[in-house]
Amino acid sequence: MSDKIKMQLQCPMPDLDYDIITLGHGSGGKLTNRLLEKTVFEVFNNDEINTRHDGALLKMNGNIVFSTDSFVVSPIFFPGGDIGELAVNGTVNDVAMCGGIPKYLSLSFIIEEGMKMKDFWNVLIGVKYACDKAGVQIVTGDTKVVERGKGDKIFINTTGIGELHPNADIRLERVKKGDKIIVSGNIATHGISILSVRRGLEFESDIESDTCNLNHTVITLLNEFGQDIHLMRDPTRGGVASTLNELSRDSQMGFDLKECAMPIDGQVASACEMLGLDPLYVANEGVFIAIVKASRADQILNKLRTLEFGNNSAIIGEVVDDHPGKVIIESKIGGKRVVHMAVGEQLPRIC
Amino acid sequence: MSDKIKMQLQCPMPDLDYDIITLGHGSGGKLTNRLLEKTVFEVFNNDEINTRHDGALLKMNGNIVFSTDSFVVSPIFFPGGDIGELAVNGTVNDVAMCGGIPKYLSLSFIIEEGMKMKDFWNVLIGVKYACDKAGVQIVTGDTKVVERGKGDKIFINTTGIGELHPNADIRLERVKKGDKIIVSGNIATHGISILSVRRGLEFESDIESDTCNLNHTVITLLNEFGQDIHLMRDPTRGGVASTLNELSRDSQMGFDLKECAMPIDGQVASACEMLGLDPLYVANEGVFIAIVKASRADQILNKLRTLEFGNNSAIIGEVVDDHPGKVIIESKIGGKRVVHMAVGEQLPRIC
Numbered sequence: 001m002s003d004k005i006k007m008q009l010q011c012p013m014p015d016l017d018y019d020i021i022t023l024g025h026g027s028g029g030k031l032t033n034r035l036l037e038k039t040v041f042e043v044f045n046n047d048e049i050n051t052r053h054d055g056a057l058l059k060m061n062g063n064i065v066f067s068t069d070s071f072v073v074s075p076i077f078f079p080g081g082d083i084g085e086l087a088v089n090g091t092v093n094d095v096a097m098c099g100g101i102p103k104y105l106s107l108s109f110i111i112e113e114g115m116k117m118k119d120f121w122n123v124l125i126g127v128k129y130a131c132d133k134a135g136v137q138i139v140t141g142d143t144k145v146v147e148r149g150k151g152d153k154i155f156i157n158t159t160g161i162g163e164l165h166p167n168a169d170i171r172l173e174r175v176k177k178g179d180k181i182i183v184s185g186n187i188a189t190h191g192i193s194i195l196s197v198r199r200g201l202e203f204e205s206d207i208e209s210d211t212c213n214l215n216h217t218v219i220t221l222l223n224e225f226g227q228d229i230h231l232m233r234d235p236t237r238g239g240v241a242s243t244l245n246e247l248s249r250d251s252q253m254g255f256d257l258k259e260c261a262m263p264i265d266g267q268v269a270s271a272c273e274m275l276g277l278d279p280l281y282v283a284n285e286g287v288f289i290a291i292v293k294a295s296r297a298d299q300i301l302n303k304l305r306t307l308e309f310g311n312n313s314a315i316i317g318e319v320v321d322d323h324p325g326k327v328i329i330e331s332k333i334g335g336k337r338v339v340h341m342a343v344g345e346q347l348p349r350i351c
Numbered sequence: 352m353s354d355k356i357k358m359q360l361q362c363p364m365p366d367l368d369y370d371i372i373t374l375g376h377g378s379g380g381k382l383t384n385r386l387l388e389k390t391v392f393e394v395f396n397n398d399e400i401n402t403r404h405d406g407a408l409l410k411m412n413g414n415i416v417f418s419t420d421s422f423v424v425s426p427i428f429f430p431g432g433d434i435g436e437l438a439v440n441g442t443v444n445d446v447a448m449c450g451g452i453p454k455y456l457s458l459s460f461i462i463e464e465g466m467k468m469k470d471f472w473n474v475l476i477g478v479k480y481a482c483d484k485a486g487v488q489i490v491t492g493d494t495k496v497v498e499r500g501k502g503d504k505i506f507i508n509t510t511g512i513g514e515l516h517p518n519a520d521i522r523l524e525r526v527k528k529g530d531k532i533i534v535s536g537n538i539a540t541h542g543i544s545i546l547s548v549r550r551g552l553e554f555e556s557d558i559e560s561d562t563c564n565l566n567h568t569v570i571t572l573l574n575e576f577g578q579d580i581h582l583m584r585d586p587t588r589g590g591v592a593s594t595l596n597e598l599s600r601d602s603q604m605g606f607d608l609k610e611c612a613m614p615i616d617g618q619v620a621s622a623c624e625m626l627g628l629d630p631l632y633v634a635n636e637g638v639f640i641a642i643v644k645a646s647r648a649d650q651i652l653n654k655l656r657t658l659e660f661g662n663n664s665a666i667i668g669e670v671v672d673d674h675p676g677k678v679i680i681e682s683k684i685g686g687k688r689v690v691h692m693a694v695g696e697q698l699p700r701i702c
Contacts, residue, residue: 022695023695023699024694024695026588026699027588027589027693027695027697027699028587028588028589028593028634028693029588029589029593029632029692029693029694029695029697030691030692030693030694030695031694031695032588032589033597033692051522051523052523052597052601053448053449053521053584054418054445054448054449054584054585055416055417055418055445055446055448055449055451055511056416056417056418056449057414057415057416057417057449057515058414058415058416058417059413059414059415060411060413060415062410062411063408063409063410064408064409064410064411064415064512065406065407065408065409066406066407066408066409066455066457066490066491066512067405067406067407067457067491068457068458068459068491068492068493068508068510069459069493070459070460070461070493070495070508071495072461072495072497074501094405094406095406097404097405097406098404098405098406098407098408100406104417106417106418106419106510107419108419108420108421108508108510109421110421110423110461110506139417140417140418140419141419142419142420142421144421144422144423144506144700145699146423146503146506146699146700147699147700149500150425150502150503151501151502151503152497152501152502155461155497155506157419157421157459157508157510159419159457159459159508159510160406161415161417161512164408170404171402172402172403233404233405234405236379237377237378237379237380237383238378238379238380238383242379242380246384246403250403281380283379340381341380341381341384342378342379342380342381343375343380343381343382344373344374344375344378344380344381344382346378346380348374348377348378348496348497348498349495349497349498
């Protein structure tokens with residue numbers, strides 16, 4: 001039995017008087033209070049949330065990392081995860097990408113009137129499950145309800161704060177010629193898992209989203225390799241192609257990639273081919289890119305392969321100075337092409 | 352000419368290639384980048400946002416206040432403000448209510464496909480205007496786009512962090528018998544201003560929302576009266592009635608109010624009467640409640656009346672111990688009644 005299913009069984013939904021969320025649950029009055037007392041305050045019972053104030057009072061030291069994301073993924077439950085887990089992991093990972101050790105999250109809901117209470121509860125359990133795995137706490141939040149047809153079940157914002165890892169020095173300026181580009185796991189998995197259950201497009205597959213918390217893995221790397229990790233970024237919306245394009249443009253360095261080195265699950269690769277999608281542009285939620293010092297790259301890779309979520313990691317390319325701002329990939333048969341940034345929307349509402 | 356209009360004139364909308372927001376603007380690719388470069392990054396140009404990372408790196412000292420709110424107000428432009436201003440002021444005020452000195456905000460948009468670019472720009476100017484007034488910076492953010500009919504123009508989440516004021520000790524446990532209850536300004540103004548432009552309910556009035564940043568006022572009070580301010584809270588959704596009910600329940604003290612002491616603008620009072628609304632339940636966005644030491648209440652009130660947004664402040668009641676958890680109001684003609692918490696939704700999407 002998976003840990004998440006165990007948690008669902010340990011946390012049966014309380015009696016909430018209503019089967020669906022109503023506008024009144026967003027009023028700030030008695031209905032809001034009752035809902036929160038029996039759900040959010042019960043599930044995320046901690047000293048901060050128990051003060052019942054409009055904000056949390058936290059003790060932090062020194063440099064703080066601060067990051068926000070709103071999540072609008074559709075459908076809200078998908079193979080391998082749900083919008084609650086995604087919302088926690090997404091922000092935890094953004095904090096980690098900046099070299100932060102994520103500690104606290106805020107949690108804000110925009111719910112569409114008529115959302116099933118059971119679904120709301122399951123989203124909360126998803127949030128709780130992901131928080132426990134990442135070792136972060138929900139310390140403050142907000143709940144709004146909009147009329148039917150003015151939202152889509154539930155949107156979630158999480159904002160995270162963490163302390164900067166003492167060894168971290170993650171900056172665009174640190175990207176240097178010769179640096180190696182590592183990807184921490186199989187690419188394109190999240191996007192394809194969502195597509196497999198998208199209305200009108202469903203196809204049979206066992207592909208599960210890679211959504212996960214990368215903070216423990218990143219912290220272990222920073223502990224051991226610290227300043228030899230020059231930059232990190234998680235290639236979510238727009239995939240590896242868009243993220244590397246941004247980094248190459250902003251650092252004014254060129255990136256040379258090798259297609260044959262790109263780790264991808266066979267079933268995901270087939271699905272991409274069937275759907276006519278380039279996996280470089282498909283969203284990931286449990287993968288990061290690290291640009292690291294060349295002389296340490298093999299050691300970093302070897303370590304990463306022993307860590308949680310890192311067993312498929314690979315060196316996919318290197319930093320060069322001859323085509324600043326451009327990402328170029330060498331295909332499996334040796335041809336070279338420019339990898340552009342995605343222009344418009346390939347897969348809306350993927351996260 | 353108002354400062355906001357001056358700012359609108361100083362910041363003409365750049366050429367954004369599109370008249371409306373499309374799904375592609377939320378893709379994480381080229382369209383997203385172009386939009387953000389020409390709007391958000393241009394308007395909120397600062398060192399943190401210029402790192403173009405997924406989060407911000409901030410130097411903070413000691414105790415930190417952290418608060419979040421999502422804003423779904425409809426319509427997004429209303430007399431006296433807009434959703435952008437409201438989103439900044441709301442979170443700035445929540446941080447201030449906890450005794451924090453607001454410093455940094457995150458800014459996250461969920462935009463409905465088809466939103467006019469001009470409206471998006473004007474919302475951004477609203478955010479900028481309110482940030483400048485409050486003296487806070489937008490340091491990180493996120494932009495998502497959902498399909499037509501799955502959102503409503505724009506929803507905004509802001510999450511704020513600030514440093515705890517050294518004199519602040521704002522806690523439920525500090526509320527004591529005899530403490531005076533102060534409200535910092537006229538009540539019910541925001542709710543009525545929104546209603547006056549609500550589709551199907553429009554009525555002629557000059558009533559403007561009271562949305563404003565209360566942080567400077569609160570900081571001045573904390574500088575001078577510090578620990579004699581026992582609790583603060585801004586009575587937004589659910590109005591003064593719901594906020595006082597929460598505080599009374601959570602502190603297990605009773606509150607006695609005097610209706611004749613409640614400050615309210617004449618036009619707002621008439622509108623409430625016309626619409627059959629009790630002003631105690633109507634939302635405020637520029638007012639706070641302070642529960643203060645009795646012996647200092649007059650001094651605090653006198654000071655507050657000299658401060659920005661405080662000229663209509665009044666002592667509206669006091670803390671008692673004979674009906675714990677209950678709020679009782681004495682009417683203008685001397686009768687007493689219990690003020691309950693609002694049950695459901697009086698005015699949806701007021702903030």
